Amino acid sequence: MINDSRTQYGMLSKILHWGMALLIGWQLMKFGDRIADGEHWVGQTMVPWHVSIGSLLLVLIVARIIWAASQHKHRPEQDPQTARLVKAGHGLLYAGMLLMPLTGMMVMLGGGYGVNAFGLQLIAKGEELGWAATLGSLHSPLAWALTALIIGHIGMALLHHFRGEAVLKRMV
Numbered sequence: 001m002i003n004d005s006r007t008q009y010g011m012l013s014k015i016l017h018w019g020m021a022l023l024i025g026w027q028l029m030k031f032g033d034r035i036a037d038g039e040h041w042v043g044q045t046m047v048p049w050h051v052s053i054g055s056l057l058l059v060l061i062v063a064r065i066i067w068a069a070s071q072h073k074h075r076p077e078q079d080p081q082t083a084r085l086v087k088a089g090h091g092l093l094y095a096g097m098l099l100m101p102l103t104g105m106m107v108m109l110g111g112g113y114g115v116n117a118f119g120l121q122l123i124a125k126g127e128e129l130g131w132a133a134t135l136g137s138l139h140s141p142l143a144w145a146l147t148a149l150i151i152g153h154i155g156m157a158l159l160h161h162f163r164g165e166a167v168l169k170r171m172v
């Protein structure tokens, strides 16, 4: 049950998939800061958790990569005609999920703000770091790219589902 099989994703893969999808959706609310400088309900209720949830996501993506590697040999099979494309798409989603929190950390490090997650000081405040700020400047473009990927991913999942294929069923 906990492990994946050739026909179904297992419990842990499903919890990681849907739990992280929810948290990443929450993180993308940070785009809302562009509206009225964050002076509205999105900016005030969801966004203050950005660094904490982002740090949690960094731990979760490392765990997910290790878990995916351990399940690699017995995950559900892909249609051979599109298997390469699907694997590339999933690979890019993994890259995005890893690079988002890493570059987010760089924004904080670059500005000398330190990183505080759920009240825990993970990185102390310090001097501004030019190299970290440069890497951090990738955070926003990567967020746009990840958003586009996620929209494509959801679109493909729904397309397969409404064609009557069991792709969505094996993840729910």
Ligand code: HEM
Binding pocket: 024, 027, 028, 029, 030, 031, 033, 034, 050, 051, 053, 054, 055, 057, 097, 100, 101, 102, 103, 104, 105, 106, 107, 108, 115, 136, 137, 139, 140, 141, 143
């Ligand atoms: C999966 C994790 C993450 C996602 C999806 C994400 C997403 C985003 C998005 C959508 C924005 C708005 C960009 C814009 O308006 O152009 C943003 C900005 C920001 N994020 Fe994240 N983020 C994540 C993790 C983190 C982490 C871990 C930190 C800090 C430790 C962080 C720090 C920041 C900061 C300081 C900004 C505002 C500065 C900027 O726009 O460059 N983020 N993030």
Ligand code: HEM
Binding pocket: 013, 017, 020, 021, 022, 024, 025, 068, 076, 078, 086, 090, 093, 094, 097, 150, 153, 154, 157, 158, 167, 168, 169, 170, 171
């Ligand atoms: C932040 C949002 C999301 C991300 C980052 C994401 C990422 C991924 C990744 C990396 C996989 C490969 C399996 C794994 O390693 O877990 C996957 C599989 C899957 N996702 Fe998502 N996902 C997201 C949201 C969604 C949503 C909203 C849906 C439903 C409409 C969905 C439907 C699926 C399905 C059906 C599969 C199985 C595909 C297959 O077996 O080929 N995902 N997702």
